[in-house]
Structures are given as structure tokens and as C-alpha cells.
Amino acid sequence: MYLSRVILDLSNRASLAVAADAYEAHRFVFAAYVDAKAARPLYRVEAGLGGIAVIAQGLVEPDWERALRLSGARATVESKQIMKPRFDNGTRYRFKLVANAVKTIADAHGKTDGQGKPKSVRVPLIRDDQLRAWLDGQGKKAGFIVERATVEKREPIVARNGRAGNDIRLAATGFNGTIFVSDGDALWDAIGRGFGHGKGFGLGLLSVAPAVEGTV
Incomplete structure (x- = not known):
């Protein structure tokens, strides 16, 4: 990498x-x-x-x-x-992530896709408790446990889409804090994949660095 x-x-x-x-x-x-x-x-x-x-x-x-x-x-x-770090279980890291934290729900108007299945839409999460729960859920899948996190609501990412003629608009939330490694292999794989949607427009990159003892 x-x-x-x-x-x-x-x-x-x-x-x-x-x-x-x-x-x-x-x-x-x-x-x-x-x-x-x-x-x-x-x-x-x-x-x-x-x-x-x-x-x-x-x-x-x-x-x-x-x-x-x-x-x-x-x-x-x-x-x-960089080579894959050891990521020993229980190791504490500082982290930074800006992501498109959303939930998927059924289309409110009952629209269906080409196969007749109900369409789903992505809805941005707004409340801090929802955003923290989203981050905790990402950690369960990606081999880390969130120790502490601050949540920062950011201006949405807006990019013009020349092909469709419509702008792409993505909600963005910043997360900063500390995590504990629970599965080093899963964490390394997840760092390579990224988190959430909008990866092509500056979202989903998780940065980690060893936490210094005695800091929060």
C-alpha cells in the first residue's frame, strides 16, 4: 500500500x-x-x-x-x-475518518426496480447517537472497538455529474478519536477497502496512528 x-x-x-x-x-x-x-x-x-x-x-x-x-x-x-502493521489485538490507535454515514430504507413512494422489487434509498444519519452507532457497527465488521470518538457534521460533498446533468450530493461526517484493535487482519483489509459510500469523492479513508500512552 x-x-x-x-x-x-x-x-x-x-x-x-x-x-x-x-x-x-x-x-x-x-x-x-x-x-x-x-x-x-x-x-x-x-x-x-x-x-x-x-x-x-x-x-x-x-x-x-x-x-x-x-x-x-x-x-x-x-x-x-507502507507494509501491513502488526495490529496486535488490544493495541490502541488514534484514528480519523470522514465518511458518508447513511441508512437504507424502502422508497417512501413505493417505487420498484426493473424486476419489480421495492427500491431502496439512502438516508443520511443526523443525530450524534445514530452516527456513533454507525461507527460502532463499522468497527464490529472491521476489527476495531471504538474507545472514544468525536462526531463533526460537515458540509456535504457536492460534485457535478456531467453525464446525468445532476449534481452528486453526499452527506459527510468527520470522526476522530481512539480505537482498540480486535482483529488485525480485518482492520487492515477494511483500511484498504474504505468505509461507507462516496469513496470516489473524498470519503471513506480511515487513517490510524499509534496512540501515545497517557493521551486521550
């Missing part, structure tokens, strides 16, 4: 577009992964002390020179290959 931090030069117009426009960020990241199916890229755009950066992960080595050339953006790139 490869992890990258691409710090955008905001004096450049194309870099500003990547920072501000979900569709341009999508195009920029996927230009670095020629075979996106094999790479299974995940990313998010975040602001930090060093400026606005694209944090990206993929199963194959990205070509950021290609992405910069095609987009016209300018950036400082840090990229490295």
Missing part, C-alpha cells in the same frame, strides 16, 4: 480548484492512478498547519507527476510505501 500527502500550492489556480471543488479533486487523484480498479484509491482533502493537502492511499504506486501535469496544479508531494 502507498500513502501520499500532496500539499497544494494555493497560489496556483488549478490547485485552488482541487482544494475547493470535489469533482476537480476526484479528477486530480484518479489521474495519479491509471488503473484505478487495481489501485482502489481512497483520499480526502484536509486543511492543516502546512496548508490544504490531499491525503491519498492506493494499492499501487501513484503517478503524481502525471496528475500535476494533466491538471496544471502545483504541489509538494510526499509519498511512501
Whole structure:
């Protein structure tokens, strides 16, 4: 797996577009992964002390020179290959995740699909207790137990959809806190897959780092 931090030069117009426009960020990241199916890229755009950066992960080595050339953006790139951590059971990690936390319900108008089956729709979760329950449920499937988590409701991700003529709109929630590993193999697999919907538009990337003893 490869992890990258691409710090955008905001004096450049194309870099500003990547920072501000979900569709341009999508195009920029996927230009670095020629075979996106094999790479299974995940990313998010975040602001930090060093400026606005694209944090990206993929199963194959990205070509950021290609992405910069095609987009016209300018950036400082840090990229490295990482091996699977030990992830011993009970180990405590800090985590960060921005995800599309939703539930699936039957269509309120009784619409059906081409096979006559009831259609389902995704409804964003709103209440903090619902969002925390969603995160706990993800952990059960992904080999971790949430020790502590803060929930931050964010502005939705909106990206234009040229083919359909409609914008793509995805609810986004930020989660930060600490987890305990319960199944290291499952956690590593889940990090590679990502969490929730909207992975192509900057959602679903779980970042973890060892928690320092004595911190919360």
C-alpha cells in the first residue's frame, strides 16, 4: 500500500480548484492512478498547519507527476510505501475518518426496480447517537472497538455529474478519536477497502496512528 500527502500550492489556480471543488479533486487523484480498479484509491482533502493537502492511499504506486501535469496544479508531494502493521489485538490507535454515514430504507413512494422489487434509498444519519452507532457497527465488521470518538457534521460533498446533468450530493461526517484493535487482519483489509459510500469523492479513508500512552 502507498500513502501520499500532496500539499497544494494555493497560489496556483488549478490547485485552488482541487482544494475547493470535489469533482476537480476526484479528477486530480484518479489521474495519479491509471488503473484505478487495481489501485482502489481512497483520499480526502484536509486543511492543516502546512496548508490544504490531499491525503491519498492506493494499492499501487501513484503517478503524481502525471496528475500535476494533466491538471496544471502545483504541489509538494510526499509519498511512501507502507507494509501491513502488526495490529496486535488490544493495541490502541488514534484514528480519523470522514465518511458518508447513511441508512437504507424502502422508497417512501413505493417505487420498484426493473424486476419489480421495492427500491431502496439512502438516508443520511443526523443525530450524534445514530452516527456513533454507525461507527460502532463499522468497527464490529472491521476489527476495531471504538474507545472514544468525536462526531463533526460537515458540509456535504457536492460534485457535478456531467453525464446525468445532476449534481452528486453526499452527506459527510468527520470522526476522530481512539480505537482498540480486535482483529488485525480485518482492520487492515477494511483500511484498504474504505468505509461507507462516496469513496470516489473524498470519503471513506480511515487513517490510524499509534496512540501515545497517557493521551486521550
